[in-house]
Amino acid sequence: MGFTGYENKDAGSWSTAKDTYNSFGNNRGKSAFFNDRGNSSRGRFEHGGFGGGGGNSRWVEEPRDDGDWSKPTPRNERLEHELFSGSNTGINFEKYDDIPVEATGQNCPRHIESFQDVDMGEIVMGNIALSRYTRPTPVQKYAIPIVKSKRDLMACAQTGSGKTAAFLLPILSQIYTDGPGEALNAAKASGQVSNGKYGRRKQYPISLVLAPTRELALQIYDEARKFSYRSRVRPCVVYGGADIGQQIRDLERGCHLLVATPGRLVDMMERGKIGLDHCKYLVLDEADRMLDMGFEPQIRRIVEQDTMPHKGVRQTMMFSATFPKEIQILARDFLEEYIFLAVGRVGSTSENITQKVVWVEESDKRSFLLDLLSATGKDSLTLVFVETKKGADALEDFLYREGYACTSIHGDRSQRDREEALNQFRSGKCPILVATAVAARGLDISNVKHVINFDLPSDIEEYVHRIGRTGRVGNLGLATSFFNDKNGNITKDLLDILVEAKQEVPSWLESLAYEHQHKSSNRGRSKRFSGGFGARDYRQTAAGGNTGGFGGRGGRNQTGHGGTRGFGGGGFGNFYTSDGYGGNYSHSQVDWWGN
DNA sequence: AAAAAAT
Numbered sequence: 001m002g003f004t005g006y007e008n009k010d011a012g013s014w015s016t017a018k019d020t021y022n023s024f025g026n027n028r029g030k031s032a033f034f035n036d037r038g039n040s041s042r043g044r045f046e047h048g049g050f051g052g053g054g055g056n057s058r059w060v061e062e063p064r065d066d067g068d069w070s071k072p073t074p075r076n077e078r079l080e081h082e083l084f085s086g087s088n089t090g091i092n093f094e095k096y097d098d099i100p101v102e103a104t105g106q107n108c109p110r111h112i113e114s115f116q117d118v119d120m121g122e123i124v125m126g127n128i129a130l131s132r133y134t135r136p137t138p139v140q141k142y143a144i145p146i147v148k149s150k151r152d153l154m155a156c157a158q159t160g161s162g163k164t165a166a167f168l169l170p171i172l173s174q175i176y177t178d179g180p181g182e183a184l185n186a187a188k189a190s191g192q193v194s195n196g197k198y199g200r201r202k203q204y205p206i207s208l209v210l211a212p213t214r215e216l217a218l219q220i221y222d223e224a225r226k227f228s229y230r231s232r233v234r235p236c237v238v239y240g241g242a243d244i245g246q247q248i249r250d251l252e253r254g255c256h257l258l259v260a261t262p263g264r265l266v267d268m269m270e271r272g273k274i275g276l277d278h279c280k281y282l283v284l285d286e287a288d289r290m291l292d293m294g295f296e297p298q299i300r301r302i303v304e305q306d307t308m309p310h311k312g313v314r315q316t317m318m319f320s321a322t323f324p325k326e327i328q329i330l331a332r333d334f335l336e337e338y339i340f341l342a343v344g345r346v347g348s349t350s351e352n353i354t355q356k357v358v359w360v361e362e363s364d365k366r367s368f369l370l371d372l373l374s375a376t377g378k379d380s381l382t383l384v385f386v387e388t389k390k391g392a393d394a395l396e397d398f399l400y401r402e403g404y405a406c407t408s409i410h411g412d413r414s415q416r417d418r419e420e421a422l423n424q425f426r427s428g429k430c431p432i433l434v435a436t437a438v439a440a441r442g443l444d445i446s447n448v449k450h451v452i453n454f455d456l457p458s459d460i461e462e463y464v465h466r467i468g469r470t471g472r473v474g475n476l477g478l479a480t481s482f483f484n485d486k487n488g489n490i491t492k493d494l495l496d497i498l499v500e501a502k503q504e505v506p507s508w509l510e511s512l513a514y515e516h517q518h519k520s521s522n523r524g525r526s527k528r529f530s531g532g533f534g535a536r537d538y539r540q541t542a543a544g545g546n547t548g549g550f551g552g553r554g555g556r557n558q559t560g561h562g563g564t565r566g567f568g569g570g571g572f573g574n575f576y577t578s579d580g581y582g583g584n585y586s587h588s589q590v591d592w593w594g595n
Numbered sequence: 596a597a598a599a600a601a602t
Binding site: 212213214239240241244261262263264265266267289292293294295298387388389410411412436437438458 | 596597598599600601602
């Protein structure tokens with residue numbers, strides 16, 4: 001227990017940060033951002049708190065709400081070390097330069113090429129430098145100026161594209177510029193602030209970020225802590241499975257930016273701990289996933305049936321890997337005159353992941369896995385995906401008995417165990433992690449050498465997300481999938497992915513895909529798109545122009561109805577057909593699971 | 596025939 005003292009192991013990086021900062025911010029004159037060596041007089045250490053990311057303790061700022069929000073608060077070396085010395089979760093930007101981005105909508109702001117191209121203020125620029133971000137990723141190049149110019153945004157982008165920073169940086173920058181505004185008065189009316197003590201009954205966050213899974217919420221929160229370093233903004237996170245009392249106490253210390261999973265947030269609202277009256281920035285992350293998980297009622301409750309400012313008053317950003325009809329409807333309801341951003345796929349276009357598909361019968365999977373593991377270096381991180389929670393437990397047990405240091409993560413484990421498993425995996429203490437779908441999306445674990453699909457998913461999007469856990473930060477990655485006759489439904493899509501990523505295709509897979517295509521009708525139709533985009537702005541082709549009204553009948557069916565799609569062909573049509581059901585995506589999901 | 600998520 002206890003925290004390690006601050007050690008300036010990384011002295012070089014501070015000066016790098018300083019240089020980067022100075023090259024930008026010298027118009028403001030001499031800044032105190034990196035020169036102030038004084039200890040902050042406020043704040044304290046919190047031991048064993050929830051959501052502390054890696055450590056057992058963390059420095060907790062106690063921001064004063066008054067004063068100039070655009071000016072950095074004093075430096076705190078210990079906090080700085082805690083926030084920025086961790087493994088670099090940044091992206092190798094060069095690798096991502098060829099990812100195509102398409103921005104559509106009226107008066108779309110021009111994209112930037114460097115973080116210096118838009119004025120985000122000295123706090124944000126300082127934290128960008130401390131995070132060692134050199135250049136914006138494609139989604140950041142486009143999203144940052146869009147958000148900065150106060151436009152609503154619908155972005156189709158996957159995790160791993162740098163989208164968390166793409167919305168956090170401009171939102172925080174805007175908050176620093178504008179100050180707390182109404183939120184401060186509300187907080188004062190609600191309790192204290194003036195005397196600087198705890199005990200506010202109700203918090204009025206200026207920005208709200210909704211995420212589908214608890215771990216993802218935690219990860220976004222960790223990013224928010226970095227980018228709000230030396231500011232008056234205090235980020236908080238709330239999610240289920242953790243002690244609510246502790247979360248409430250954390251909220252009561254001040255909350256300007258809240259990251260939440262929907263269920264727990266509704267709970268907090270009903271308890272009167274959170275008011276959304278002054279929420280100026282709303283982000284829905286992984287929106288398609290949230291709908292898949294049945295969060296729509298909670299989301300609508302939060303956005304439409306409470307005190308949240310109306311669309312057009314607040315600024316709303318939606319992120320989604322796909323753009324099926326349900327998401328289009330949500331976009332119509334939540335967004336005003338939005339810019340649509342389509343960002344090319346990261347996982348499949350990146351050739352630094354070697355994808356292998358091997359035929360393995362169910363009964364042979366375990367021994368095959370052992371062979372793979374024994375061929376892998378002892379310390380390299382291996383992520384093994386299975387389809388069910390029971391399967392995860394059983395496989396973890398098996399590997400443990402075989403003498404492997406492994407752990408597991410799935411929805412039936414306690415939140416504490418889930419977070420511990422993740423930490424043990426990240427740190428290399430347990431270099432093998434057996435996981436269900438909970439770990440497929442969003443989680444940023446660097447240095448995963450090998451992703452093994454012990455069970456293949458039935459959904460190609462899920463596959464792309466899973467293999468995207470490796471090959472990050474420009475590293476080489478390996479993804480091995482066990483395929484057998486239970487995986488017929490993914491054959492065609494898997495083949496498409498392998499071809500697109502220029503991977504070796506087993507001949508049996510090719511012939512299987514050929515057979516499958518002739519057997520199946522609409523259902524087997526590919527959900528993927530040519531051109532590497534996850535989706536497209538349906539407004540461009542919908543009758544009535546691009547001002548947004550999704551009439552339900554306005555859209556044109558581009559593909560024709562029920563036609564067979566040739567190999568690799570297609571285009572974008574199947575997400576915005578005008579028939580009663582719209583997207584083929586949702587349709588096949590409904591058919592498959594029967595709900 | 597599943598996983599995830601408020602209790």
